[in-house]
Amino acid sequence: MKISSKRLLCLLAASLLLPVQAATLIKADKLYTSGEQGVIETAYILIDEGKIQSVSDSEIQIPAGTEILTAKVVLPGLIDSHTLVGINGAYNVSADQDAFEQSDPTGAEYRVLDSFNPAEKLIEHVRKFGTTTIHVTPQPFAPIGGATALFKTHGDVADQMLLKNNAAMLFNLGEAPKSAFRSSGGPGTRMATAARIRGELYKAREWMEQDEDKRKPDLAMQALANVLSGEMQAIFTAHREDDIGTALRIAREFGLTPLINYGTEAYLIRDELKQAGATVIMAPTMQRPAGMEKWNTTLEAAAIMDNADIPFVFAGGYEGYVPKARVLLWETAVAIANGLDKQKAIEAATIVPARLWGIDKQVGSIETGKDADLVLFDGDPFEYTTHVKAVLINGEQVD
Known part of the structure; x- marks a missing residue:
């Protein structure tokens, strides 16, 4: 099927109006993964397209346009x-x-x-x-x-x-x-x-x-x-x-x-x-x-x-x-x-x-391939003086 140049320009213009969710990098002083990696001091979590792409204890190459968030402590949702x-x-x-x-x-x-x-x-x-x-x-x-x-x-x-x-x-x-x-x-x-x-x-x-x-x-x-x-x-x-x-x-x-x-x-x-x-x-x-x-x-x-x-x-x-x-x-x-x-x-x-509940392939821990559901804190999550800095669900910051 052929598409006219006018039609093609309209489609391109429309695509530019669609929101594109940028990759997100979270830097955590302490990360409780609830997974095989256990607790990581100074952790880097890369999120893209709603999923956790990598979890590392060393700095990683950051894709251009990546949003960076920081937290004292990060937990799985x-x-x-x-x-x-x-x-x-x-x-x-x-x-x-x-x-x-x-x-x-x-x-x-x-x-x-x-x-x-x-x-x-x-x-x-x-x-x-x-x-x-x-x-x-x-x-x-x-x-x-x-x-x-x-x-x-x-x-x-x-x-x-x-x-x-x-x-x-x-x-x-x-x-x-x-x-x-x-x-x-x-x-x-x-x-x-x-x-x-x-x-x-x-x-x-x-x-x-x-x-x-x-x-x-x-x-x-x-x-x-x-x-x-x-x-x-x-x-x-x-x-x-x-x-x-x-x-x-x-x-x-x-x-x-x-x-x-x-x-x-x-x-x-x-x-x-x-x-x-x-x-x-x-x-x-x-x-x-x-x-x-x-x-x-x-x-x-x-x-x-x-x-x-x-x-x-x-x-x-x-x-x-x-x-x-x-x-x-x-x-x-x-x-x-x-x-x-x-x-x-x-x-x-x-x-x-x-x-x-049989949903551990999707949620429950911070591991590569799982849904990016995370909670970011400015201190120990269980101290009453600590605040929730951000909540992410499927990689989107919702709070």
């Missing part, structure tokens, strides 16, 4: 493993609260992606403190809450921000299901809550065993079938020791590898967690001991879990008041102040959750 940001909003009114469907206590067919609002202000709130990836869950109230999803904290369209859909199914035990559904015919006791979960899983197993051409389409059964087959992970919200025990029991009955959400008293049931191969999505370090379920909360929980060699990740959790989730950076800092090794803490907010 933080990953929040349990938050409602993006589906519960800053105004805290019914119009922007889309995390909890109260019409049905067994909502396996619900998907967080269909509630996610990229324009929600709280996304910017957590991002400015270094959180670049969020694992968004339904509100931890219904016995079966629905399917979770992982998003970057920058973008205009939910599907463009999406890293992984249907990452896990949220099951909830303890006080929340009792309080949410007792008056509407739902479970009013712990045993009834557990029975609802078991009942739906048994139904899904029977549905799976039917001939495919005879199955009736069923969104809930398909979602739970994905859990039973291992395609989707199973998260059990449980604070108390006995509720954690129930979660492990259900997981064992159905051949599931359990993820314990909150696990306020997980440190009291360490041997059982280890035997089950469970991972704990930690309650926020500064969680208030409000209500009987949380009376035994402790600032040393993460350090105790680490000493017991039980894998864990950090999370902002859920709060009923704005800003709905805690700041992951601060919760991690307080865990360090209460006995957790700093390197272990950084990994629990970066590479460990990336591996847990």
Whole structure:
């Protein structure tokens, strides 16, 4: 196909108007890679086209037009493993609260992606403190809450921000299901809550065993079938020791590898967690001991879990008041102040959750070829006098 000279000139002129993202070089006095290179003193990170091109401890040749940023310390973008940001909003009114469907206590067919609002202000709130990836869950109230999803904290369209859909199914035990559904015919006791979960899983197993051409389409059964087959992970919200025990029991009955959400008293049931191969999505370090379920909360929980060699990740959790989730950076800092090794803490907010959610080829560490999601600080990230200088997502400075 021939293009006229006039047409060609128009195309060239238009191309000149398109923004071109220049390469970026970051000079860090100290770099925590969360990868094989470990901690690097005086590091150089070259970023181009949204990806990390090189990580070095010596000066490198800088391409012409490269933007240069400096920082005292650089971390990989933080990953929040349990938050409602993006589906519960800053105004805290019914119009922007889309995390909890109260019409049905067994909502396996619900998907967080269909509630996610990229324009929600709280996304910017957590991002400015270094959180670049969020694992968004339904509100931890219904016995079966629905399917979770992982998003970057920058973008205009939910599907463009999406890293992984249907990452896990949220099951909830303890006080929340009792309080949410007792008056509407739902479970009013712990045993009834557990029975609802078991009942739906048994139904899904029977549905799976039917001939495919005879199955009736069923969104809930398909979602739970994905859990039973291992395609989707199973998260059990449980604070108390006995509720954690129930979660492990259900997981064992159905051949599931359990993820314990909150696990306020997980440190009291360490041997059982280890035997089950469970991972704990930690309650926020500064969680208030409000209500009987949380009376035994402790600032040393993460350090105790680490000493017991039980894998864990950090999370902002859920709060009923704005800003709905805690700041992951601060919760991690307080865990360090209460006995957790700093390197272990950084990994629990970066590479460990990336591996847990199966997104470690893209994010979680500062390594060649990965997405350029980084946080730049003007001092020790975990000192209260330190500031976040910049947040980069896919190589773009967004804060």
